[in-house]
Amino acid sequence: MMEKQKFEVWSVISWILLAAFLFFMVYPMFGVLQQAVFSPDGHFTLEQFGKFFSTPYYSSTILNSFTVTIAVTVVTLLLGIPFAYFYSFFTLKGSKFLFVTSILCCMSAPFLGAYSWIMLLGRNGIITVFIKNVFGIRLGSIYGFNGILMVQSLKFFPLVFVYMNGAFKSIDNTLIEASANMGCTGVRRFFKVIMQLSMPTILAASLLVFMRAFADFGTPLLIGEGFRTFPVEIYNQYLGENGTNHNFAAAISVIAIVVTALVFFIQKWATNKFNFSISALHPVQKRKPEGIRGLLMYVYCYGLIAAAFLPQLYIIYLSFRNCDQAVFKPGYSLGNYQKAMKKLLVRSINNTVIFGVVSLAIIILFAILIAYLVVRRPKPLNHAIDTLSMLPYIMPGSIIGIALVIAFGKQPFALTGTMAIMVIALVIRRMPYTIRSATATLQGIPISTEEAAISLGASKLKTFFKVTTPMMANGIMSGAILSWVAIVTELSSAIILYNNKTITLTMSTYAAISRGNDGLACAFAAILTVLTALSLILYLGVTKSEDIRL
Secondary structure, eight states: OHHHHHHHHHHHHHHHHHHHHIIIIIHHHHHHHHHHHBOTTSOBOOHHHHHHHHOHHHHHHHHHHHHHHHHHHHHHHHHHHHHHHHHHHBOOTTHHHHHHHHHHHHHSOHHHHHHHHHHHHSTTOHHHHHHHHHHOOOOOOOSSHHHHHHHHHHHHHHHHHHHHHHHHHTSBHHHHHHHHHTTOOHHHHIIIIIHHHTHHHHHHHHHHHHHHHHHOOHHHHHHOTTOOOHHHHHHHHHHOTTOOOHHHHHHHHHHHHHHHHHHHHHHHHHHHHTOOOOOOSSBOOOBOOOHHHHHHHHHHHHHHHHHHHHHHHHHHHHTTEEEETTEEEEEEOSHHHHHHHHTTHHHHHHHHHHHHHHHHHHHHHHHHHHHHHHHHSOOHHHHHHHHHHHGGGGSOHHHHHHHHHHHHSSTTSOOTTSHHHHHHHHHHHHHHHHHHHHHHHHHTSOHHHHHHHHHTTOOHHHHIIIIIHHHTHHHHHHHHHHHHHHHHTOOTTHHHHOOTTSOOHHHHHHHHHHTTOHHHHHHHHHHHHHHHHHHHHHHHHHHOOOOOOO
C-alpha cells in the first residue's frame, strides 16, 4: 500500500508540471497562433501570412536571418575549434585566464558588444577616426551584414570552445597514438581522427550558436541598419514607432517558430547519424608549444580573446569618462554613475537580482524534478513534459514576450506590468539550460546507488532528496550558472514586458542607448558586466571546475 502511495506522489508531480507548462507556455503560444489567423473582428484568415510571403520587404527577413546566422555559425566554428584544440592539446601559459575570459565574452548581453563596437568602429568611432586622421584611410562600414557577423562571431565563438574543450578531453590518447603508428599525423590526423570523433559535439555546438544568433534581437537592432532580421521585424510590428500590427507580428512569430523548429529537427537527425560515445581511459597528454608554431598559437589565442573582450573593457573605460549625452569630453569622473543613481539604478539592480534569484529557484526545482522523471521514471507523460521544456530553446525571446502579453494582458489573468510576468518569462526562456545539464548528470549516476539507499530502509522520496539530488549538484550548478547569466542579461522578452516598476539593468542600459545618452548607458552596462563577471568567478571558485554544460 505504501508503494502505491509513493508512486502516486510522482504521478501528481508529473501532472502538476504538465499543467504548469500547458498554462504558462502552450496556452500563450496558442494565443499567438490565434492572433495570427484571426482578424481583429474575429474572422479566420491567412491574410497576414500572405502579406509576409508576397511582400519582399518582409519575406527578405527570412533570407537575411538565415544568411547571417549560417555565416556566424561557420565563422564561430572556424574560430572556436582551433582555439579549443590549442587549449586542450597544448600546455598554454595563462590557460585559466583564457578560459575565464572566453566565458566572460560569451556571457555578456549580446547587444552590449554591438554598442561597444559602434563606439570603436562606427562612423565616429575612436578607431575609425584615428585611422582616418593618421593614415588617411576610411574603414568600411561596420553596419549591416558585416557588423552583425563580426559582433556575433566574436560573441559566440567561446560557446564552440567550451563544447569542443569537453569533447577533446574525452578523446582517448590511445586512439591518437594508434593513428600516429599508421602514419596519420599532423593536420591529416586532426581532420581524419580528432574532428571525426568530435562530430556529435560539433553539431551540438553548431545548433547552439545557430539558435543564439538567430534569436539575437539586440545586435541586429543596433548595428543592422538596413539589414533587417526576423526578431527585429517582429519587434517593429509589435512595438515599432512607425505603426504597429499585432496580427502581423503574431504571423511572423509563427513563421519564426516553424523555421527554428525545422532547423532543430534537422540538427537532431544529423546528430543521430553520428550517434556514438567515447570515454578517455587515457586522457590526451598535453604538449608544450615550441618554436614558431608555438608562438603562432599564443598569438592566435590571446589575439582572439583580446578582440572578443575589448568591447567590454572599452565600455567600462567609457563609464568613467565625462560625457554630455552622446559626446564624451576630456577628463574622468563618477558623473555617469551619479546620473545612473538618479535614473533608476537602485531599482534596476534590485529588480535584476530579485527576478534572477526567484526565477533561478523555480528553474532549479523544475530541473531536478523533470530530470528525475525523465531518467528514473521514463513514461510518455514525463517525456512529453521534457519535450515541452525544450520548446523555448527554439523560440526567440520576443515571441515569448508577445505570447505572454496576449495571454496575460487582460482579465481574468491580467499580469502585464507585474513582477510575476517577468519571472514567468525568465523561467520559460532560461529553463532548458539547467534541465539539460541536470538530465545529463543524472544519466551518468548509476541507479544502484539509490537502490542501495532504499535497501537500507530509506524511502524513495527520502532517497531522492538525501542521495539523488546531492549527486546531481554539479550538473545543476553548471546549468544554473548559464541560466543565471542569461537571466540577468535578458533583453528580447523583457523589452516587450517591462515598465518603470519592473525595469532591469539590461533594460536600463538599452533605454539609455536608445535615447542617445552614451555615458549613462556605459555606466549601466559596466555594472551589468561586473555583475556577470562576479557570478561566473564565484561559480568557478566554488566548483573548481571547467565543466560548464552549455
